[in-house]
Amino acid sequence: MKINRWLIVYFLITTTTISCKKEQLINEDPKSFNEIYETFWREMNINYVYWDIDKTNWDNLYSTYKPLFNKLDINNENDIKSSVSYFKSITDKLIDSHYSISFQKQILKDSAIYPAYTKNIILKKIHNKYDFSNLVPQYLDTGYISSAYFYSENNIPKLLFTRLGTINKSILYFACNQFALSRTIQSKDPKTTSLLNKLDFYLNESTDIKGLIFDFRGNNGGDIVDLNYLIGKIIDRPVHFGYVRYKNGNNRLDYTPWINTTVAPQSTSKKFQYPIIALVDNYSASLSETFAMVIHTLPNGIIVGERTWGATGPIANNNIYNYGSFIIRGFMNVTMASGEFKYLDNKSYEEIGFPPDISAAFSLTSYQSGIDSQLQKAIDQIEK
Amino acid sequence: MYNICLLFNKFSLIIFVCLVTCGHSFAQQELGIGGGFNMNTLIIRNESNKNVRTIPKLGYSIFFHSRFSLNKSFDLIFEPGISEKNYQRRSVDNQYIEETTTNKYLQLPINLDTKIFKSKTTTTYLTVGVTIGYWIRSNTRGYLPDIFSSFTSFENTEHYNLIYLNEKYAFDNKKDRRYDIAINLGFRERFHIRNTTLSINAFITKSIISQQNTYMLNQEMQSNQSITLQIAYSKKLKHHEDK
Numbered sequence: 001m002k003i004n005r006w007l008i009v010y011f012l013i014t015t016t017t018i019s020c021k022k023e024q025l026i027n028e029d030p031k032s033f034n035e036i037y038e039t040f041w042r043e044m045n046i047n048y049v050y051w052d053i054d055k056t057n058w059d060n061l062y063s064t065y066k067p068l069f070n071k072l073d074i075n076n077e078n079d080i081k082s083s084v085s086y087f088k089s090i091t092d093k094l095i096d097s098h099y100s101i102s103f104q105k106q107i108l109k110d111s112a113i114y115p116a117y118t119k120n121i122i123l124k125k126i127h128n129k130y131d132f133s134n135l136v137p138q139y140l141d142t143g144y145i146s147s148a149y150f151y152s153e154n155n156i157p158k159l160l161f162t163r164l165g166t167i168n169k170s171i172l173y174f175a176c177n178q179f180a181l182s183r184t185i186q187s188k189d190p191k192t193t194s195l196l197n198k199l200d201f202y203l204n205e206s207t208d209i210k211g212l213i214f215d216f217r218g219n220n221g222g223d224i225v226d227l228n229y230l231i232g233k234i235i236d237r238p239v240h241f242g243y244v245r246y247k248n249g250n251n252r253l254d255y256t257p258w259i260n261t262t263v264a265p266q267s268t269s270k271k272f273q274y275p276i277i278a279l280v281d282n283y284s285a286s287l288s289e290t291f292a293m294v295i296h297t298l299p300n301g302i303i304v305g306e307r308t309w310g311a312t313g314p315i316a317n318n319n320i321y322n323y324g325s326f327i328i329r330g331f332m333n334v335t336m337a338s339g340e341f342k343y344l345d346n347k348s349y350e351e352i353g354f355p356p357d358i359s360a361a362f363s364l365t366s367y368q369s370g371i372d373s374q375l376q377k378a379i380d381q382i383e384k
Numbered sequence: 385m386y387n388i389c390l391l392f393n394k395f396s397l398i399i400f401v402c403l404v405t406c407g408h409s410f411a412q413q414e415l416g417i418g419g420g421f422n423m424n425t426l427i428i429r430n431e432s433n434k435n436v437r438t439i440p441k442l443g444y445s446i447f448f449h450s451r452f453s454l455n456k457s458f459d460l461i462f463e464p465g466i467s468e469k470n471y472q473r474r475s476v477d478n479q480y481i482e483e484t485t486t487n488k489y490l491q492l493p494i495n496l497d498t499k500i501f502k503s504k505t506t507t508t509y510l511t512v513g514v515t516i517g518y519w520i521r522s523n524t525r526g527y528l529p530d531i532f533s534s535f536t537s538f539e540n541t542e543h544y545n546l547i548y549l550n551e552k553y554a555f556d557n558k559k560d561r562r563y564d565i566a567i568n569l570g571f572r573e574r575f576h577i578r579n580t581t582l583s584i585n586a587f588i589t590k591s592i593i594s595q596q597n598t599y600m601l602n603q604e605m606q607s608n609q610s611i612t613l614q615i616a617y618s619k620k621l622k623h624h625e626d627k
Contacts (some may be wrong), residue, residue, distance in 0.1 A: 028542070045600065059601045062601055114538050186536065198433050224531060224532060225536050244532065246528065249428065249431075251426075253556065253558070253559045253596075256481075256483060256524075257483075259528050259549055261530055261531075262530060315530055
């Protein structure tokens, strides 16, 4: 009788453990458009972070486009080109403003998909992007510093342009076209490092400075480490400015709890007591929007300019958190936010952009006359 | 909290009425209390995430134990009570992600005990049955990376500050399926001490429905699976057989 009991135990253990074994998927180049579409649709379910608020009917799109992709031949150049228009239609209403698709095949090299660009430029009809670096110097006191740092990211050449100066000897002005400031320190770029040291000097030792303008117009974001690096210089305690959450499962609504997002002060920093202005425009995107939101949170912070681009979700390295951007080997790279962000007021500003406290719309007439009306409004705000 | 209390009261009342009604139909009846521990995990079918793994965690159960003898070979067991079924999700490199989820269920396990061995003082049963549960509370504690609060170390590596959390989960009507049906399979050993009984049982419980409602195509099933060890002490209420 005892032997019978142990036989039953053995049977139970073996049957339950065998049923728990999982199969590993092998990541190989897709062999058909059907396979590409299935992978794309599944990876979007897993990785896209805005499924809770995005109105796109993803299941409906699946059944609509599946027969269309089934008809395409992966070896036919015309079909490969047709697939781009399908992917464009599928993704055109996604709200993630970081969302973009680039293609690995040589014939699709120039066929990138960027829904936020189409929405902002064509639907919202925002103004063209203008370079203010040629207008700003007339507002700066003599002795301002400009620096250009060239670097490469994923084999794409990039330029970090920074400028530091004073206005009427009492307002500190800092501008950068993107965030790669910490990189310049790591790479010991002499000119940018000298500019950043000068910024430290003004913030910590100068007694003449009574206001600060961060000019992030046209800044499309960059390295997140710069948030702590730059804002960390003007605060003396952590600043809570919003919440972030990530995907934690493969189903569309599998999320982690929301956690607080904070900026930490640097060890040697002291609180900047005077007005701080974030000057932004319709092209201030991603991390520059985060900077604006952090500054808005500060009691002495004001946003001047225009509503931002609306790409508020952070992008992190995939080896940290395996959600967000993904690659379908041999065909496409999909870039998107790694986390869903909402501001301190519990609202998501993804797609709609963060509004300014003081509106200063871009004026083409002023620009063509050599007047930077937005910067002037920021100066007036501090000097009033 | 008020809703949960109300639900628990209703649940207890239904169980009480069932037990009293059933009691009249059986030759022998036992009532008692019990408790135990379980090692639970979340089974995710076809999970493809290689960075995060699920780790089983210890939970507990407390319950009323009631046994109704159907005939010489079969007994029916009802054990209404509360059970905590927990699991942890953690990054494979143990660096940035750790979420320990604590799930509390009101549950009614209904098992059929089949006598497979009997001696003077003990009886061994094969236990097969179902557990009907209702998910009353969930809590997540652990830590996650704050992507916005990152810094570069001297080795030029990017690090993220960890945010510690301990939060009650707000159920989502669209996503969460709060009732649960599971199958039980295991053994029970009963020790007869005068007109009381001490029973020890070990069994596997596997949910047969997902924790989530079906809201999308090709949705992955996520369900609890646990190994449980319980002890119950009960008193015989009727002694028809003895007479």
